[in-house]
Structure formats: C-alpha cells, structure tokens
Amino acid sequence: MLHGFGVAFAFEARKAVASRVMVSITVLLLAGVAAIALGMLLAAASGQEQVLAKLGPIGELDGWARLVGVVVQVTAAGGLGAFGVALSWMFGREFADGTVSALFALPVSRPTIALAKLTVFGVWAAGVAVLLTVVVAVLGFAMGFGATDAAGVVELARVPALAALTALIAVPAAWAATIGRGLLPGIGATVVIMVVAQVLAVSELGTWIPIVAPALWAIAPASVPTAALLTVPSVPLVFGALCALAWSRLQLDW
Known part of the structure; x- marks a missing residue:
C-alpha cells in the first residue's frame, strides 16, 4: 500500500510541478497579497479615511504589526480562493480533460490516487505559506521597518500559520470537484465556504467554527482559544475521507 501511495x-x-495552473496560482497569490497590502498601507499612511475605516483597529497600529494585520486580512479571503481553485483543478481536471478513465488502468487504487493528490496539495500549500512569509518580510524591510525584533517575529509567524490553516479548510473543494465531475463545482464550493465564513464570523460561536477560526485568530489572536484552532483539522479529515470514498465509487460511465 505504501509503495502504491x-x-x-x-x-x-x-x-503539479509541470502545471502552469499551479505556478500561475502561486504567483498570483503572492503578487496579489503583496500588491494589495502595499496599496492599503500606503493609502493608510497618507491618511485616507475610507481605508483607515476598513482597517479598523489595525489602522491604529504601525510597523510590522500593521503590515501583518493587513496581510492576514487579505490572505484569509484571497488564500482560500487560491487554494480552492488549486484543489478544483487538481481533481476536476481529470473529468474536464477526460483523463479520469485512464486512472482505472493504473495499478494503484483510486482512493490512493485521491489521497496522493491531497498530499501533493498539502506540500504545495506549505511551500506557498513559506514563500508568502518571505514576500511579507521583504516588503516590510523595503518599507523601512528595520530589523525584525522579537515582536516582529511573532507578528510574521501569523502569516504562514494562517496560510496553512486556510489550505486545510479549502479541502471541501476537492470533494465537490469529484462529485460534481469538474472544476466549477469545486470553485463554487470555495465561494460558498467564503460566503458562509463571512456570515458566521459575526456570530457568537464564530470562533469555534472551523472555517471561521483561522481568519479570526490571525486578525486578533487573543480572541480565539487554542482549542478552537484544534477543530480546523476536522475539515480536511472529514472531506478528505469523503473525497477518497467518492473516488472509490467512480464509474467509467460517469
């Protein structure tokens, strides 16, 4: 079994390595987060009231704290969208390109292939989290924040943590792309997660909802208990299992 995996x-x-889609998603996510964060920081520095109002308490911060605060706000939504699209492509392309039938001839079970796809996604997402942190650090130095002190290191640590947690809650897109037999169902599921998370974020139980907790924690770490973050892995575990089950039941006459 391990050999097959x-x-x-x-x-x-x-x-994934040979795919232009994965490379494009990576570049667009990194460049997009950096560009939006830079734009908002410059606008806030110039005293634009609309931007400061959108930033809320973050607008009152400065240096690394303000930078990271803006970045995590953008990453919470943009990262979920990027990770959801990546999963939709990894799973949905087999149906869109008509290559799913060829998987039946492989000497590896289809559930194993599904789990391998999720593992590759996890490795890629971890790499994206690291690269995003590097981009944010470079941006901070370029803006003249100076050497990162102990507090700055703590601030920066929120960036890869949020990216990793966001990747976990995007896994339902893989299951949706499988049962929907294409990319669009996965992308649609990602949009639904984003909308539902936005709505539930203002509820009293928002901090204990797995798809909401990562963003709330990244923006205000003290407001989310550690136990709430421990519920996040339940999302990939449940939907990863559902995805593997769906792949085990695939039929050639789909």
Whole structure:
C-alpha cells in the first residue's frame, strides 16, 4: 500500500510541478497579497479615511504589526480562493480533460490516487505559506521597518500559520470537484465556504467554527482559544475521507 501511495504521489507531484495552473496560482497569490497590502498601507499612511475605516483597529497600529494585520486580512479571503481553485483543478481536471478513465488502468487504487493528490496539495500549500512569509518580510524591510525584533517575529509567524490553516479548510473543494465531475463545482464550493465564513464570523460561536477560526485568530489572536484552532483539522479529515470514498465509487460511465 505504501509503495502504491509513493507511486501515486510521485505521479501527481510531477503533474503539479509541470502545471502552469499551479505556478500561475502561486504567483498570483503572492503578487496579489503583496500588491494589495502595499496599496492599503500606503493609502493608510497618507491618511485616507475610507481605508483607515476598513482597517479598523489595525489602522491604529504601525510597523510590522500593521503590515501583518493587513496581510492576514487579505490572505484569509484571497488564500482560500487560491487554494480552492488549486484543489478544483487538481481533481476536476481529470473529468474536464477526460483523463479520469485512464486512472482505472493504473495499478494503484483510486482512493490512493485521491489521497496522493491531497498530499501533493498539502506540500504545495506549505511551500506557498513559506514563500508568502518571505514576500511579507521583504516588503516590510523595503518599507523601512528595520530589523525584525522579537515582536516582529511573532507578528510574521501569523502569516504562514494562517496560510496553512486556510489550505486545510479549502479541502471541501476537492470533494465537490469529484462529485460534481469538474472544476466549477469545486470553485463554487470555495465561494460558498467564503460566503458562509463571512456570515458566521459575526456570530457568537464564530470562533469555534472551523472555517471561521483561522481568519479570526490571525486578525486578533487573543480572541480565539487554542482549542478552537484544534477543530480546523476536522475539515480536511472529514472531506478528505469523503473525497477518497467518492473516488472509490467512480464509474467509467460517469
């Protein structure tokens, strides 16, 4: 079984590395977050009231704290969208390109292929989290914030943590792309998660809802208990299992 998973992982990893889609998503996410954050910071520095109103308490901060505060706000929504699209492509493309039938001929079970895809996604998402942190650090130095002190390190640590947690709550997109037999159902599921999270974020139980907790924690760490963040892995565990089950039931006459 481990050998079969290793073969499937290597196969899916090669497809992801060679894909222009994954590269494009990575570049657009990193450049988009940096550009939006820079624009908002410059606007806030110039005293634009509309921008300061949108930033709320973050607008009263400065230096690394303000930078990270803006970045996590953008990443919470933009990152979820990017990760959801990536998963939709990884799973939905097999149906859109008509390559899913070829998977039946492979000496590896289809659930194993699904789990390999999710693992490749996880490795890619971890890399994106690291790159995003580097981009934010470079942006901070470029804006003249100076050497990162201990407080600055703590602020920056929120960036990769949020990116990783956001990737976890995007996993339902893989399941939706599978049962919907294409990219659009996965992308649609991602949009639904984003909308539902926005609505539930203002509820009293928002901090304990797995799809909401990461963003609330990144914006205001003290407002979210550690126990609430521990519920986040339940999303990929449940939907990862559902995804593997769906792949085990695929039929050639889909």
